[in-house]
Amino acid sequence: xxxxxxxxxxxxxxxxxxxxxxxxxxxxxxxxxxxxxxxxxxxxxxxxxxxxxxxxxxxxxxxxxxxxxxxxxxxxxxxxxxxxxxxxxxxxxxxxxxxxxxxxxxxxxxxxxxxxxxxxxxxxxxxxxxxxxxxxxxxxxxxxxxxxxxxxxxxxxxxxxxxxxxxxxxxxxxxxxxxxxxxxxxxxxxxxxxxxxxxxxxxxxxxxxxxxxxxxxxxxxxxxxxxxxxxxxx
Amino acid sequence: xxxxxxxxxxxxxxxxxxxxxxxxxxxxxxxxxxxxxxxxxxxxxxxxx
Amino acid sequence: xxxxxxxxxxxxxxxxxxxxxxxxxxxxxxxxxxxxxxxxxxxxxxxxxxxxxxxxxxxxxxxxxxxxxxxxxxxxxxxxxxxxxxxxxxxxxxxxxxxxxxxxxxxxxxxxxxxxxxxxxxxxxxxxxxxxxxxxxxxxxxxxxxxxxxxxxxxxxxxxxxxxxxxxxxxxxxxxxxxxxxxxxxxxxxxxxxxxxxxxxxxxxxxxxxxxxxxxxxx
Numbered sequence: 377x378x379x380x381x382x383x384x385x386x387x388x389x390x391x392x393x394x395x396x397x398x399x400x401x402x403x404x405x406x407x408x409x410x411x412x413x414x415x416x417x418x419x420x421x422x423x424x425x426x427x428x429x430x431x432x433x434x435x436x437x438x439x440x441x442x443x444x445x446x447x448x449x450x451x452x453x454x455x456x457x458x459x460x461x462x463x464x465x466x467x468x469x470x471x472x473x474x475x476x477x478x479x480x481x482x483x484x485x486x487x488x489x490x491x492x493x494x495x496x497x498x499x500x501x502x503x504x505x506x507x508x509x510x511x512x513x514x515x516x517x518x519x520x521x522x523x524x525x526x527x528x529x530x531x532x533x534x535x536x537x538x539x540x541x542x543x544x545x546x547x548x549x550x551x552x553x554x555x556x557x558x559x560x561x562x563x564x565x566x567x568x569x570x571x572x573x574x575x576x577x578x579x580x581x582x583x584x585x586x587x588x589x590x591x592x593x594x595x596x597x598x599x600x601x602x603x604x605x606x607x608x609x610x
Numbered sequence: 611x612x613x614x615x616x617x618x619x620x621x622x623x624x625x626x627x628x629x630x631x632x633x634x635x636x637x638x639x640x641x642x643x644x645x646x647x648x649x650x651x652x653x654x655x656x657x658x659x
Numbered sequence: 660x661x662x663x664x665x666x667x668x669x670x671x672x673x674x675x676x677x678x679x680x681x682x683x684x685x686x687x688x689x690x691x692x693x694x695x696x697x698x699x700x701x702x703x704x705x706x707x708x709x710x711x712x713x714x715x716x717x718x719x720x721x722x723x724x725x726x727x728x729x730x731x732x733x734x735x736x737x738x739x740x741x742x743x744x745x746x747x748x749x750x751x752x753x754x755x756x757x758x759x760x761x762x763x764x765x766x767x768x769x770x771x772x773x774x775x776x777x778x779x780x781x782x783x784x785x786x787x788x789x790x791x792x793x794x795x796x797x798x799x800x801x802x803x804x805x806x807x808x809x810x811x812x813x814x815x816x817x818x819x820x821x822x823x824x825x826x827x828x829x830x831x832x833x834x835x836x837x838x839x840x841x842x843x844x845x846x847x848x849x850x851x852x853x854x855x856x857x858x859x860x861x862x863x864x865x866x867x868x869x870x871x872x873x874x875x876x877x878x
Contacts, residue, residue: 499825526868
């Protein structure tokens with residue numbers, strides 16, 4: 377059946393996430409004003425956010441590799457990474473908006489973190505649009521790779537300077553480090569938070585591999601069909 | 611009362627997630643099968659061609 | 660990177676621009692029209708922070724317009740010619756420098772037009788100027804590379820805006836902040852940290868653009 381030797385980590389991800397759901401909802405959390413019980417969303421919302429950053433970073437690496445080596449697999453991996461990143465970004469944004477509704481009363485606030493999240497989504501949607509605008513495979517891969525590297529670096533720098541662009545924000549974690557002052561995280565929350573990060577990273581990577589493998593299959597099949605067509609005509 | 615509510619929510623979420631996981635595993639199976647098939651075809655092409 | 664070649668290329672850009680006066684004329688006309696439109700839309704009275712935002716938005720669109728044109732107006736065959744003559748780095752370096760200078764001129768012109776319609780609200784003009792110069796350099800660095808990409812694709816202008824806007828937004832936000840402070844009359848020390856970050860962003864954009872452009876050029 378399935379090759380457990382190569383795929384064990386996927387099962388680990390599943391188990392971890394089940395643990396995170398149970399522990400995240402049932403374990404103790406410190407009582408904090410305004411946010412109270414909904415602070416549990418940290419295990420999901422923030423986890424996905426970091427998962428997204430992780431996979432987008434990987435995407436940049438694949439784009440760099442493509443520029444250096446011109447291997448089509450690297451280009452397909454970059455695309456798969458971006459698609460997975462977008463998926464996490466959108467879900468992260470939606471969970472963030474729901475969380476905002478419960479904590480601050482409205483779905484949206486003019487907050488740099490939220491604006492930053494939208495910015496990220498816009499950036500990578502632009503990447504998809506760029507790819508859709510070029511028909512030749514090599515040209516598309518090359519232009520997309522250049523944009524991907526450029527975009528990720530600028531986006532990452534933006535995230536780093538985010539605390540500076542806000543004078544005051546109701547978004548937690550603004551003082552010090554993006555998303556969370558993890559050093560300050562209460563011990564009973566760390567019990568769930570670190571496994572959550574691992575779980576989301578694994579899930580993100582898994583979704584990425586599924587994306588990539590199915591894209592690669594699709595391309596091999598279409599290449600095949602093209603070659604057979606040529607042979608028939610020739 | 612609040613306790614049971616959150617237990618139910620947790621259980622529901624776990625079930626939903628396991629459903630998603632099952633779907634992912636199903637995708638895995640199909641993709642692996644297609645990859646194996648493709649490999650076989652490529653090998654035969656190499657031998658025949 | 661040889662500065663001789665860069666300056667030669669720069670001269671080439673200037674001569675080209677001069678020969679096609681209508682190109683920059685178009686952007687200037689856009690500037691005046693846009694500012695006038697804003698003036699009318701706000702019934703002659705624009706609140707200060709709106710003034711600020713409007714200035715930068717109008718500048719941004721002017722920048723996208725002008726910089727994209729610099730790639731589109733050169734035919735492929737001529738670009739091949741340059742490719743055989745100079746290194747990619749020199750080429751993009753010259754383009755960015757030219758675009759930055761162009762943008763600074765446009766920025767100053769826009770400022771003058773704004774003053775003409777709505778008076779001068781700047782209480783710390785030197786800070787505004789320094790901010791604007793950094794900003795235009797930053798726009799040039801980012802938008803030149805994006806234009807290089809977009810110019811090779813159909814629907815260039817749409818793509819240019821879609822690709823360029825998210826990349827330029829962080830810089831824009833910081834520029835607007837410092838600019839607003841300069842209207843209020845802030846001192847140098849209070850804007851210095853922001854200016855430093857802006858300088859950092861500009862530097863990163865420049866380095867990245869020069870590193871990545873050669874990969875676009877291999878056609």
